[in-house]
Amino acid sequence: MSMSHTPVPLCDINAQYRALKPEIDAAIARVVTSGMAINGPDVAAFEKEAAAYCGAKYAVGCASGTDALLLALHALDIGPGDEVILPTFTFFATMGSVCRTGATPVFADIDPETYNIDPAEIAKRITPRTKAIMPVHLFGQCADMDAITNLAKTHDLHIIEDAAQSFGAEYRGVRCGTLGVVNCFSFYPSKNLGTLGDAGMVTTESADIYKKLLALRNHGSEVKYYHKMMGWNARIDTLQAAMLRVKLPHVDGWLEGRRQAAARYDRLIEDSGLSGFLRRPVSRPECTHTFNQYVVRASGGHRDALVKHLKDSGIGCEIYYPLPLHLQECIAHLGYKVGDYPISETAARTVLAFPMFAEITEEQQRRVIDTCASFVPQQLRKAA
Numbered sequence: 001m002s003m004s005h006t007p008v009p010l011c012d013i014n015a016q017y018r019a020l021k022p023e024i025d026a027a028i029a030r031v032v033t034s035g036m037a038i039n040g041p042d043v044a045a046f047e048k049e050a051a052a053y054c055g056a057k058y059a060v061g062c063a064s065g066t067d068a069l070l071l072a073l074h075a076l077d078i079g080p081g082d083e084v085i086l087p088t089f090t091f092f093a094t095m096g097s098v099c100r101t102g103a104t105p106v107f108a109d110i111d112p113e114t115y116n117i118d119p120a121e122i123a124k125r126i127t128p129r130t131k132a133i134m135p136v137h138l139f140g141q142c143a144d145m146d147a148i149t150n151l152a153k154t155h156d157l158h159i160i161e162d163a164a165q166s167f168g169a170e171y172r173g174v175r176c177g178t179l180g181v182v183n184c185f186s187f188y189p190s191k192n193l194g195t196l197g198d199a200g201m202v203t204t205e206s207a208d209i210y211k212k213l214l215a216l217r218n219h220g221s222e223v224k225y226y227h228k229m230m231g232w233n234a235r236i237d238t239l240q241a242a243m244l245r246v247k248l249p250h251v252d253g254w255l256e257g258r259r260q261a262a263a264r265y266d267r268l269i270e271d272s273g274l275s276g277f278l279r280r281p282v283s284r285p286e287c288t289h290t291f292n293q294y295v296v297r298a299s300g301g302h303r304d305a306l307v308k309h310l311k312d313s314g315i316g317c318e319i320y321y322p323l324p325l326h327l328q329e330c331i332a333h334l335g336y337k338v339g340d341y342p343i344s345e346t347a348a349r350t351v352l353a354f355p356m357f358a359e360i361t362e363e364q365q366r367r368v369i370d371t372c373a374s375f376v377p378q379q380l381r382k383a384a
């Protein structure tokens, strides 16, 4: 197989392990020999270090990003009869967590350039039942937080950041994790800070919410076997916390690697004359994009054929997300229909994500773009 046909993975989960093997192995051995698999000292230490990184007062580790969202909603007493406004173009967990509290998800359409929730769309959907806005910082870039914060202040609503894809991302120089009242992260392996399993985190500036989060993740108990509130087991494994502590000091370097890779994709697309066919991601000047995903739009209804061509050629690519949440079968009873959120529906038909990880090489990226170029008919390129 020649170099030009070597597959390019969507994400290289093992690259960071290879780079940090001695330290990660030592951290694992330390937890295993300590016998403190649950709530060992690495949990509190990680929470302290991760809170400091985000500039947040408190952080609570938990079992997944999904549990982080559920903890945040429960900490704010959101439940039946309440409405939570969220984008329809996001990962399922943003909505799933709202539904699981018994609250009703109310969808808003997105900005067609950043794919983030559109504040004007939020404003249209605020009712007396609205309790919270849940902006998602999609693909590694913060949502339009100035406008969202203004809406939240005017209407007395909570902001819950879904920052699962955006650990380390900044908005006007401030890291996410402090932009809402309770804020949620995922450490799923492919996220900006990924571990070797499931884990998540919630941050807050409020001592009261912090106390509640600690109880909620441990069956609602502050004193063992006495349960003040209804919680569940949402704890983070000590093993995950220990590995995350090894990785955290490297995250800024990895984010820089992602940004450089994004800039290389931008240039390669431009240089191959593909910029009319593939619309590149847009970074807002007030945001520091972290490129958890590098998402392009394919024009002219060619997306699915391009994805097939890339996959057939050994190039990892993925569609985030092929079906907006308002059209998911599990909420058919809410009565949404095709056409309700046109910008999200168009995005779902046109976007695709290229291979993206901090360690991706220019050679690998060139193969991705060359493979796109070999798909695109000559006329299309000229039309650009």
Ligand SMILES: *Cc1c(COP(=O)(O)O)cnc(C)c1O
Residues within 6 Å of the ligand: 064, 065, 066, 067, 090, 091, 093, 094, 136, 162, 164, 165, 186, 187, 188, 198, 199, 200
């Ligand atoms: C990954 C993700 C989640 C869920 O995180 P898990 O750790 O997989 O449970 C939630 N919201 C968004 C936007 C995500 O990308």
